[in-house]
Amino acid sequence: DAKTTQPPSMDCAEGRAANLPCNHSTISGNEYVYWYRQIHSQGPQYIIHGLKNNETNEMASLIITEDRKSSTLILPHATLRDTAVYYCIVRGEGSEKLVFGKGTKLTVNP
Amino acid sequence: SQTIHQWPATLVQPVGSPLSLECTVEGTSNPNLYWYRQAAGRGLQLLFYSVGIGQISSEVPQNLSASRPQDRQFILSSKKLLLSDSGFYLCAWSVVRNQPQHFGDGTRLSIL
Numbered sequence: 001d002a003k004t005t006q007p008p009s010m011d012c013a014e015g016r017a018a019n020l021p022c023n024h025s026t027i028s029g030n031e032y033v034y035w036y037r038q039i040h041s042q043g044p045q046y047i048i049h050g051l052k053n054n055e056t057n058e059m060a061s062l063i064i065t066e067d068r069k070s071s072t073l074i075l076p077h078a079t080l081r082d083t084a085v086y087y088c089i090v091r092g093e094g095s096e097k098l099v100f101g102k103g104t105k106l107t108v109n110p
Numbered sequence: 111s112q113t114i115h116q117w118p119a120t121l122v123q124p125v126g127s128p129l130s131l132e133c134t135v136e137g138t139s140n141p142n143l144y145w146y147r148q149a150a151g152r153g154l155q156l157l158f159y160s161v162g163i164g165q166i167s168s169e170v171p172q173n174l175s176a177s178r179p180q181d182r183q184f185i186l187s188s189k190k191l192l193l194s195d196s197g198f199y200l201c202a203w204s205v206v207r208n209q210p211q212h213f214g215d216g217t218r219l220s221i222l
Contacts, residue, residue, distance in 0.1 A: 032208075034210065041216075041218075042215055042216070043200050043202075043213030043214050043215050043216045044154070044200070044213045045213070046210040046211070046212055046213075049210060093208055094207070094208075096142070096144070096156070096159045096167070096169075096207060097144075097156035097159075097169065098146075098154065098156070098211060099153070100148075100153035100154040101153055102153065
Protein backbone atom coordinates (compact mmCIF):
# COMPACT_ATOMS: atom_id res chain seq x y z
CA ASP A 1 0.00 0.00 0.00
CA ALA A 2 1.27 3.47 -0.87
CA LYS A 3 2.63 5.74 1.83
CA THR A 4 0.89 8.97 2.86
CA THR A 5 2.24 12.26 4.21
CA GLN A 6 0.18 14.56 6.42
CA PRO A 7 1.04 17.67 8.45
CA PRO A 8 1.45 16.74 12.12
CA SER A 9 -0.98 19.37 13.39
CA MET A 10 -3.51 21.98 12.30
CA ASP A 11 -5.80 24.47 13.98
CA CYS A 12 -9.23 25.61 12.90
CA ALA A 13 -11.76 28.06 14.29
CA GLU A 14 -15.13 26.69 15.30
CA GLY A 15 -17.71 27.13 12.54
CA ARG A 16 -15.10 27.46 9.80
CA ALA A 17 -14.18 24.82 7.25
CA ALA A 18 -11.28 22.54 8.13
CA ASN A 19 -9.20 21.47 5.12
CA LEU A 20 -6.85 18.60 5.87
CA PRO A 21 -4.30 17.77 3.16
CA CYS A 22 -2.70 14.43 2.35
CA ASN A 23 0.02 13.54 -0.13
CA HIS A 24 0.11 10.07 -1.65
CA SER A 25 2.35 10.51 -4.67
CA THR A 26 3.06 6.77 -5.11
CA ILE A 27 -0.60 5.73 -5.20
CA SER A 28 -1.42 3.14 -7.83
CA GLY A 29 -4.50 2.74 -9.97
CA ASN A 30 -6.44 0.31 -7.79
CA GLU A 31 -5.71 1.96 -4.44
CA TYR A 32 -8.41 3.83 -2.54
CA VAL A 33 -7.94 6.84 -0.27
CA TYR A 34 -9.57 6.39 3.14
CA TRP A 35 -9.99 8.89 5.94
CA TYR A 36 -10.49 7.98 9.59
CA ARG A 37 -10.33 10.00 12.76
CA GLN A 38 -9.54 9.02 16.33
CA ILE A 39 -10.72 10.96 19.31
CA HIS A 40 -8.57 10.36 22.36
CA SER A 41 -9.08 6.94 23.98
CA GLN A 42 -11.63 5.81 21.39
CA GLY A 43 -11.45 3.54 18.36
CA PRO A 44 -10.92 5.10 14.92
CA GLN A 45 -14.07 6.34 13.21
CA TYR A 46 -14.53 5.91 9.47
CA ILE A 47 -15.20 9.21 7.69
CA ILE A 48 -15.10 8.76 3.92
CA HIS A 49 -13.23 7.05 1.09
CA GLY A 50 -12.78 7.45 -2.65
CA LEU A 51 -10.94 6.19 -5.71
CA LYS A 52 -10.79 9.04 -8.21
CA ASN A 53 -13.98 11.07 -8.02
CA ASN A 54 -14.75 13.59 -5.31
CA GLU A 55 -17.00 12.19 -2.61
CA THR A 56 -19.36 13.76 -0.07
CA ASN A 57 -21.32 12.34 2.83
CA GLU A 58 -22.97 13.66 5.96
CA MET A 59 -19.63 14.05 7.72
CA ALA A 60 -17.23 15.44 5.14
CA SER A 61 -16.13 15.92 1.55
CA LEU A 62 -13.12 14.28 -0.08
CA ILE A 63 -11.40 16.06 -2.93
CA ILE A 64 -8.90 13.96 -4.91
CA THR A 65 -6.65 15.67 -7.44
CA GLU A 66 -6.84 14.57 -11.06
CA ASP A 67 -3.44 12.85 -10.90
CA ARG A 68 -4.55 11.23 -7.60
CA LYS A 69 -1.27 12.17 -5.93
CA SER A 70 -2.95 14.17 -3.20
CA SER A 71 -6.31 14.67 -1.54
CA THR A 72 -8.04 17.01 0.89
CA LEU A 73 -10.60 16.15 3.54
CA ILE A 74 -13.02 19.01 4.16
CA LEU A 75 -15.11 19.36 7.30
CA PRO A 76 -17.46 22.15 6.18
CA HIS A 77 -18.34 23.61 9.58
CA ALA A 78 -15.93 22.40 12.23
CA THR A 79 -17.16 21.99 15.81
CA LEU A 80 -15.25 21.44 19.03
CA ARG A 81 -16.19 17.76 18.80
CA ASP A 82 -14.19 17.48 15.58
CA THR A 83 -10.95 17.84 17.55
CA ALA A 84 -9.17 14.55 16.84
CA VAL A 85 -6.30 12.91 15.00
CA TYR A 86 -7.19 12.48 11.33
CA TYR A 87 -5.62 9.67 9.34
CA CYS A 88 -5.30 9.50 5.57
CA ILE A 89 -4.78 5.90 4.43
CA VAL A 90 -4.16 4.43 1.02
CA ARG A 91 -5.45 0.90 0.72
CA GLY A 92 -5.11 -1.53 -2.14
CA GLU A 93 -8.23 -3.15 -3.51
CA GLY A 94 -7.18 -6.60 -2.37
CA SER A 95 -5.65 -5.56 0.94
CA GLU A 96 -7.18 -6.56 4.26
CA LYS A 97 -5.28 -4.12 6.36
CA LEU A 98 -5.46 -0.43 7.05
CA VAL A 99 -2.01 1.07 7.68
CA PHE A 100 -2.32 4.03 10.00
CA GLY A 101 0.49 6.61 10.03
CA LYS A 102 0.83 9.44 12.54
CA GLY A 103 -2.02 11.49 11.11
CA THR A 104 -2.86 15.16 11.61
CA LYS A 105 -3.88 16.40 15.04
CA LEU A 106 -6.72 18.83 14.33
CA THR A 107 -7.62 21.23 17.11
CA VAL A 108 -10.85 23.18 16.72
CA ASN A 109 -10.73 26.37 18.78
CA PRO A 110 -13.75 28.27 20.14
CA SER B 111 -27.94 -0.71 12.25
CA GLN B 112 -24.72 -2.52 12.98
CA THR B 113 -22.90 -2.23 16.30
CA ILE B 114 -19.66 -3.66 17.60
CA HIS B 115 -18.94 -4.41 21.23
CA GLN B 116 -15.61 -4.99 22.93
CA TRP B 117 -14.94 -5.82 26.52
CA PRO B 118 -13.48 -5.12 28.91
CA ALA B 119 -12.66 -1.44 28.29
CA THR B 120 -9.56 -1.60 30.46
CA LEU B 121 -7.58 -4.51 31.84
CA VAL B 122 -4.53 -4.82 34.06
CA GLN B 123 -2.83 -8.20 34.00
CA PRO B 124 0.41 -9.60 35.47
CA VAL B 125 3.18 -10.89 33.22
CA GLY B 126 2.68 -14.57 32.49
CA SER B 127 -1.08 -14.56 33.00
CA PRO B 128 -3.54 -15.63 30.27
CA LEU B 129 -5.68 -13.24 28.23
CA SER B 130 -9.05 -13.39 26.56
CA LEU B 131 -10.58 -10.34 24.86
CA GLU B 132 -13.96 -10.66 23.21
CA CYS B 133 -15.54 -8.78 20.35
CA THR B 134 -19.08 -9.22 19.02
CA VAL B 135 -20.89 -7.60 16.12
CA GLU B 136 -24.64 -7.13 15.85
CA GLY B 137 -26.85 -6.32 12.91
CA THR B 138 -24.92 -8.05 10.14
CA SER B 139 -24.14 -11.58 8.99
CA ASN B 140 -20.81 -13.10 7.96
CA PRO B 141 -18.76 -9.96 8.53
CA ASN B 142 -15.01 -9.78 8.02
CA LEU B 143 -13.50 -9.33 11.49
CA TYR B 144 -10.17 -7.80 12.49
CA TRP B 145 -7.94 -7.40 15.56
CA TYR B 146 -5.55 -4.43 15.64
CA ARG B 147 -3.12 -3.25 18.29
CA GLN B 148 -1.97 0.31 18.91
CA ALA B 149 1.16 0.53 21.01
CA ALA B 150 1.89 3.78 22.84
CA GLY B 151 2.89 6.51 20.39
CA ARG B 152 2.58 4.23 17.36
CA GLY B 153 0.08 3.54 14.61
CA LEU B 154 -2.38 0.66 14.48
CA GLN B 155 -0.99 -2.72 13.50
CA LEU B 156 -3.21 -5.45 12.09
CA LEU B 157 -2.79 -8.65 14.11
CA PHE B 158 -5.44 -11.05 12.77
CA TYR B 159 -8.38 -11.11 10.41
CA SER B 160 -11.15 -13.57 9.71
CA VAL B 161 -13.46 -13.98 6.74
CA GLY B 162 -15.61 -16.70 8.31
CA ILE B 163 -16.14 -19.07 11.24
CA GLY B 164 -12.93 -20.91 12.08
CA GLN B 165 -10.93 -19.01 9.43
CA ILE B 166 -8.09 -16.96 10.91
CA SER B 167 -5.22 -15.23 9.14
CA SER B 168 -2.28 -13.90 11.10
CA GLU B 169 -0.45 -10.82 9.93
CA VAL B 170 2.49 -10.89 12.33
CA PRO B 171 4.02 -13.68 14.45
CA GLN B 172 3.52 -12.99 18.12
CA ASN B 173 2.46 -14.21 21.51
CA LEU B 174 -1.23 -13.94 20.66
CA SER B 175 -3.84 -16.06 18.91
CA ALA B 176 -7.33 -15.44 17.61
CA SER B 177 -10.44 -17.56 17.23
CA ARG B 178 -13.86 -17.14 15.67
CA PRO B 179 -16.18 -19.68 17.28
CA GLN B 180 -19.36 -18.01 15.99
CA ASP B 181 -20.24 -15.87 13.00
CA ARG B 182 -20.19 -12.57 14.86
CA GLN B 183 -17.74 -13.35 17.66
CA PHE B 184 -14.00 -12.79 17.52
CA ILE B 185 -11.70 -13.62 20.43
CA LEU B 186 -8.10 -12.59 21.04
CA SER B 187 -6.14 -14.81 23.42
CA SER B 188 -2.76 -15.41 24.96
CA LYS B 189 -1.55 -18.24 27.17
CA LYS B 190 1.18 -16.14 28.82
CA LEU B 191 1.29 -12.36 28.53
CA LEU B 192 4.55 -10.49 28.00
CA LEU B 193 5.30 -6.89 28.95
CA SER B 194 5.41 -6.08 25.23
CA ASP B 195 1.76 -7.11 24.88
CA SER B 196 0.65 -3.87 26.53
CA GLY B 197 -1.37 -1.63 24.26
CA PHE B 198 -4.74 -0.59 22.95
CA TYR B 199 -6.52 -3.50 21.27
CA LEU B 200 -9.16 -2.74 18.71
CA CYS B 201 -11.65 -4.99 16.98
CA ALA B 202 -13.14 -3.98 13.65
CA TRP B 203 -15.62 -5.37 11.14
CA SER B 204 -16.47 -4.83 7.49
CA VAL B 205 -19.15 -6.15 5.19
CA VAL B 206 -16.63 -7.45 2.69
CA ARG B 207 -12.92 -6.95 2.17
CA ASN B 208 -13.06 -3.80 0.06
CA GLN B 209 -15.52 -1.93 2.23
CA PRO B 210 -14.66 0.39 5.15
CA GLN B 211 -13.74 -1.17 8.45
CA HIS B 212 -15.65 -0.01 11.52
CA PHE B 213 -13.95 -0.10 14.89
CA GLY B 214 -15.06 -0.79 18.42
CA ASP B 215 -14.02 1.35 21.37
CA GLY B 216 -11.07 -0.87 22.22
CA THR B 217 -9.53 -2.49 25.28
CA ARG B 218 -6.63 -0.77 26.99
CA LEU B 219 -4.36 -3.55 28.28
CA SER B 220 -1.61 -2.89 30.81
CA ILE B 221 0.84 -5.61 31.77
CA LEU B 222 2.57 -5.35 35.14
